Amino acid sequence: MKMHLDCANCFLNQAIRTGRLLGCSDRCLWQMVKGCGQVLSQVNEDLPPPQNAVALYDMIAEKAGIRDPFYKLKKESTRHALGLYPELKRKIKDHMDALEAALRFAACGNVIDYGVSSDFNLLKEVEKALGTRFSVWEYNAFLKRLSKAGWILYLGDNCGETVFDRLLIEELKKPVKYAVRGGPIINDVTEEDARDAGLHEVAEIVSTGYRAPGIVLKECSDSFRELFASAPMIISKGQGNFETLSDENREIFFIFKIKCNVVSSFLDLPLNTMFLGRTKAQAG
Amino acid sequence: MKMHLDCANCFLNQAIRTGRLLGCSDRCLWQMVKGCGQVLSQVNEDLPPPQNAVALYDMIAEKAGIRDPFYKLKKESTRHALGLYPELKRKIKDHMDALEAALRFAACGNVIDYGVSSDFNLLKEVEKALGTRFSVWEYNAFLKRLSKAGWILYLGDNCGETVFDRLLIEELKKPVKYAVRGGPIINDVTEEDARDAGLHEVAEIVSTGYRAPGIVLKECSDSFRELFASAPMIISKGQGNFETLSDENREIFFIFKIKCNVVSSFLDLPLNTMFLGRTKAQAG
Numbered sequence: 001m002k003m004h005l006d007c008a009n010c011f012l013n014q015a016i017r018t019g020r021l022l023g024c025s026d027r028c029l030w031q032m033v034k035g036c037g038q039v040l041s042q043v044n045e046d047l048p049p050p051q052n053a054v055a056l057y058d059m060i061a062e063k064a065g066i067r068d069p070f071y072k073l074k075k076e077s078t079r080h081a082l083g084l085y086p087e088l089k090r091k092i093k094d095h096m097d098a099l100e101a102a103l104r105f106a107a108c109g110n111v112i113d114y115g116v117s118s119d120f121n122l123l124k125e126v127e128k129a130l131g132t133r134f135s136v137w138e139y140n141a142f143l144k145r146l147s148k149a150g151w152i153l154y155l156g157d158n159c160g161e162t163v164f165d166r167l168l169i170e171e172l173k174k175p176v177k178y179a180v181r182g183g184p185i186i187n188d189v190t191e192e193d194a195r196d197a198g199l200h201e202v203a204e205i206v207s208t209g210y211r212a213p214g215i216v217l218k219e220c221s222d223s224f225r226e227l228f229a230s231a232p233m234i235i236s237k238g239q240g241n242f243e244t245l246s247d248e249n250r251e252i253f254f255i256f257k258i259k260c261n262v263v264s265s266f267l268d269l270p271l272n273t274m275f276l277g278r279t280k281a282q283a284g
Numbered sequence: 285m286k287m288h289l290d291c292a293n294c295f296l297n298q299a300i301r302t303g304r305l306l307g308c309s310d311r312c313l314w315q316m317v318k319g320c321g322q323v324l325s326q327v328n329e330d331l332p333p334p335q336n337a338v339a340l341y342d343m344i345a346e347k348a349g350i351r352d353p354f355y356k357l358k359k360e361s362t363r364h365a366l367g368l369y370p371e372l373k374r375k376i377k378d379h380m381d382a383l384e385a386a387l388r389f390a391a392c393g394n395v396i397d398y399g400v401s402s403d404f405n406l407l408k409e410v411e412k413a414l415g416t417r418f419s420v421w422e423y424n425a426f427l428k429r430l431s432k433a434g435w436i437l438y439l440g441d442n443c444g445e446t447v448f449d450r451l452l453i454e455e456l457k458k459p460v461k462y463a464v465r466g467g468p469i470i471n472d473v474t475e476e477d478a479r480d481a482g483l484h485e486v487a488e489i490v491s492t493g494y495r496a497p498g499i500v501l502k503e504c505s506d507s508f509r510e511l512f513a514s515a516p517m518i519i520s521k522g523q524g525n526f527e528t529l530s531d532e533n534r535e536i537f538f539i540f541k542i543k544c545n546v547v548s549s550f551l552d553l554p555l556n557t558m559f560l561g562r563t564k565a566q567a568g
Contacts (some may be wrong), residue, residue, distance in 0.1 A: 041322070042318070
């Protein structure tokens, strides 16, 4: 999907919010606004938002003087989520349909605020997230494809969420290649972050070869594009990956929360609901 | 008052809204967004929003290819408001305190949507606006200053609102100099617009000598600055004039509706309420 006019305001909000997260002074926040203005002046409205966001987060890193501004936050998110692993593993094992439970937890992983301090608070966040309604739930189609697939390409999203991905991968009972960003961008998962979450123990970690908060195929490495083309099943996590892959001409099972009005309008589905399934065009 | 970080988003919204008003295509709206990005990249956060808005509206006029994009809208607003003049004049005359009634109408003039078609609809808009609560109502101080003032400098704001200014000026019973923008900017009143509203019949029309949607004194002509310094009483209409004059070190009676959160926070007064009076610092 292309940029929407509303994405311009969202870019500004992201620049200011990230600046605040990094403890920027008011003067520095204005540098973020001016830098975002520069990015918007050169935006390509025909590209998906995550592709334009690369210039935005490069600008933020430059103004903040930090190559990977989310490094510490990513480490903490992973550590917090790992604290939940044993409890979530038990809940999945105890469920009458372990795969369904793991899928629901994986969707939750896209929603949780890992900034909250204690494991107890995080568990409450998970329980709250479990109550979120799915506006699309193509579980049967998912099962059918899974049963036929020799292996799965799993497209990662954020840190912390990675631990929930690991729990799902453990229930898929198939070989999995787990795709990570080609370099640090926002709090998205890199190879180092995936290893922190123990994903190398349950999957082969592969890089997209490109550092965008989404999968921009034409910028990815040849080897990743070959994986993408040949994968018998693709599971894609998060809204960023959806935004960049929504127009692809192949079946992809997206798992994400509809977090903004632009995507909600694009799908004609309610804001703040969960999505497990394919786009109508991709489902055929 | 200086720019607030929230003003950046507001600039973007203004660019898009104005583009839509001018019937821009989606491609043209993106030109507005990119142009606004360019303006934001060079914004001076230490200046008031209306001063930074000059570059914004210059950009909009350039992208739209129209020197005065609001020309037709201004003419229509004035014409619609003039249609109300006889009825409002009668209401003021019939009121037990004609000046108070004229002041309330003048505040309403800052609120009305002159786009609505019939005189009947406009009268309903006025009645609705009359119900808006004043969070500041310094009527006694206003009367006291008025009784002592040999003449009044009245700072105009928008077209249409001008007709309500005329009704108030007719009740002031003092010589009035009515200040207009030095050139077209948004729907603000210029000399031509003031004449359209008949203001030349009740006041001397003077130009600020600068084309901003507010009074930026250091950019105004010497003759206007002398008027401003020597005026025994100043009445200032609209939020734009307030934003540029809120830190001036002299008494000014502001009449406007608090239309945004930035001004609401600055004044610590509720959004969408009316203001008639001086700032605390200016009241001494």
